[in-house]
Amino acid sequence: MRIAEILRRKGTEVATVPPDTTVRNLLAALAEYNIGAVVVSPDGSRIAGIVSERDVVRSLHARGADLLDTRVSEIMTVDVHTCAPDDLVDGLRRTMTEHRIRHLPVVHDGQLIGIVSIGDVVKSAISELATEREHLVEYLQGRY
Numbered sequence: 001m002r003i004a005e006i007l008r009r010k011g012t013e014v015a016t017v018p019p020d021t022t023v024r025n026l027l028a029a030l031a032e033y034n035i036g037a038v039v040v041s042p043d044g045s046r047i048a049g050i051v052s053e054r055d056v057v058r059s060l061h062a063r064g065a066d067l068l069d070t071r072v073s074e075i076m077t078v079d080v081h082t083c084a085p086d087d088l089v090d091g092l093r094r095t096m097t098e099h100r101i102r103h104l105p106v107v108h109d110g111q112l113i114g115i116v117s118i119g120d121v122v123k124s125a126i127s128e129l130a131t132e133r134e135h136l137v138e139y140l141q142g143r144y
Helices: 003-010 023-033 053-063 065-069 089-099 118-140
Strands: 037-040 049-052 103-108 111-117
Touching (some): 003 089, 003 111, 023 037, 023 053, 023 065, 037 111, 049 053, 049 103, 053 065, 089 103
Antiparallel strands (some): 103 111
């Protein structure tokens, strides 16, 4: 399965915040959209970084409550792993495991067009297994 298929199922909406957003406002966005990471973008299409709940927790531990008024640009990950719509989900699964990341922005022609989470990858694996099971049952029951 390709990343484009996941985006077709879940949609292409991506929550973004500008780099000068405060961590306090970032937390409000994470809560409002019930998500675990936000792409940091100056214009909604170019990627400056990504910031996750994990980034906030680690920074909160190191800096304390003053972190809430800090800009997300100070705590975001700037070396962002991305994927393309034509990439295979198996490769994405490997990248997420090797780099211990849970969210990958999807980029096409240098523009942000979606985001894929570890939950999306798991859902796609379950869907593929269910389809394979169906085909095997049909084969065994002589429906082919």
